[in-house]
Amino acid sequence: MIFHAIGLMSGTSLDGLDICFIKFEKKHSWSFEIIKAETVSYSENLHNHLKHAIDLSAEQLLELHSEYGFFLGQSVRYFIEKHQLKNIDLIASHGHTVYHQPQKKFTLQIGDGRAIRLETGIPVVYDFRSQDVLMGGNGAPLVPIGDELLFSEYDACLNLGGFSNISLQSEGKRIAFDIAPVNIVLNKLAQNLGKDFDENGNLARKGTIQKDLLSSLNSLEFYHQPHPKSLGIEWCNENISPRLENLNTPDALATITEHAAYQIAEVINNNRLKNILFTGGGTYNQYLIEKIRDQIQAEIIIPEKEIIDYKEALIFALMGVLRLNNEINVLASATGSTADHCSGIVIN
Missing domain, CATH: 3.30.420.40 (ATPase, nucleotide binding domain)
Structure with missing residues (x-):
């Protein structure tokens, strides 16, 4: 066919x-x-x-x-x-x-x-x-059927878009879930500085990670719920935006990037993954990728541009x-x- x-x-x-x-x-x-x-x-x-x-x-x-x-x-x-x-x-x-x-x-x-x-x-x-x-x-997520039929050679497929989400095999089944907000928050913050997005994570790199805020974000109830689970913009408006109101933009970018990296690394490490296909616009955020790499032993596989952009x-x-x-x-x-x-x- x-x-x-x-x-x-x-x-x-x-x-x-x-x-x-x-x-x-x-x-x-x-x-x-x-x-x-x-x-x-x-x-x-x-x-x-x-x-x-x-x-x-x-x-x-x-x-x-x-x-x-x-x-x-x-x-x-x-x-x-x-x-x-x-x-x-x-x-x-x-x-x-x-x-x-x-x-x-x-x-x-x-x-x-x-x-x-x-x-x-x-x-x-x-x-x-x-x-x-x-x-x-x-x-959501719906893409796991494609991961199963087209990309099964990888332990997991992770998408870094507005939200990060992952799909992987677990006990003979394909499971998948949203992990954390990524570009939906980072892009909005970058726009405060007149940029469409934080290119390569350069703005976040100049900021200082706010430890108290990071701890507050990581303790949000969503991260402790079992999968399957998904996120929407309403959740960000309720749980993320109010916590960033009195923060300068570079520090907010640095903290959200660290938060996203931490949550992604937690999922990779907890599932003992060995190789993960990374796609989505966030794959171009070098600072975010560095932050994830620092916290995992697994191999990050970044494919050709057309798969990153159009998967x-x-x-x-x-x-x-x-x-x-x-x-x-x-x-x-x-x-x-x-x-x-x-x-x-x-x-x-």
Whole structure:
């Protein structure tokens, strides 16, 4: 079986829309080839709308859901035309997360898949998380199915995005969970200094780690809960932001970086991992990587740039392919739902 799919991913850190065109082949197992990939930057206006979407009225949010869906569709159409792509079986879209409260049985990723279908004329799979939440799961992390099928040679796969999350084999099952906030907090702090993000961790490197704050962060209840578990921006607004209010920005960056590194190292060491594939934008933060390396014995494997940047878009494309084939694309052992299942709304 051979499938050609486009995966779309917009992370909580708002770096832009990742578009990835992949050839998948299944013989005895799945293999893939990334043919084309790029990141589309958001206009200042759209960036601000997405950033503040959590504060919108219901009517404004519905408007943005539609507007963002057409933006996704138009972006894909330009991508297809630019690279003269043919024979695309489907587009799989993660959407942009606005609300994530699985304990209340809801999660919302905006970007209407019907608008993508109208713009491109290609079948679309979207809304991968809601079904899992309705089934008692966290709706996250979803990428473990891709880690299982495409990256099983590693002890674990760790993503450094808005939040850090990990997936690994444990007692014959693939488990996964969010670890700690990373770029969702670091980027916001860097913006206080007029930067989009803390390049290489250079700003954090100049700061002083605040020991009392670090201790307070590490004692937060989330870190002592069993997996599966997931984080959302609401959690950061409640638990992280108030603790940083009276701190200068370099010290806040240094402390949050140390906090993220400590929590990641705890998970790696507690699970006795030997080699871990690192991906996501935080992989470029040299200071963060140094801080993690200082606290672990495991080997950190940093792959080629297109895997670092587009692994999540790649895996959502795979999830779309699995959905069209009615195969399992969400693992209960990772999300905590009542059963493995096949998730996603299909627009043919």
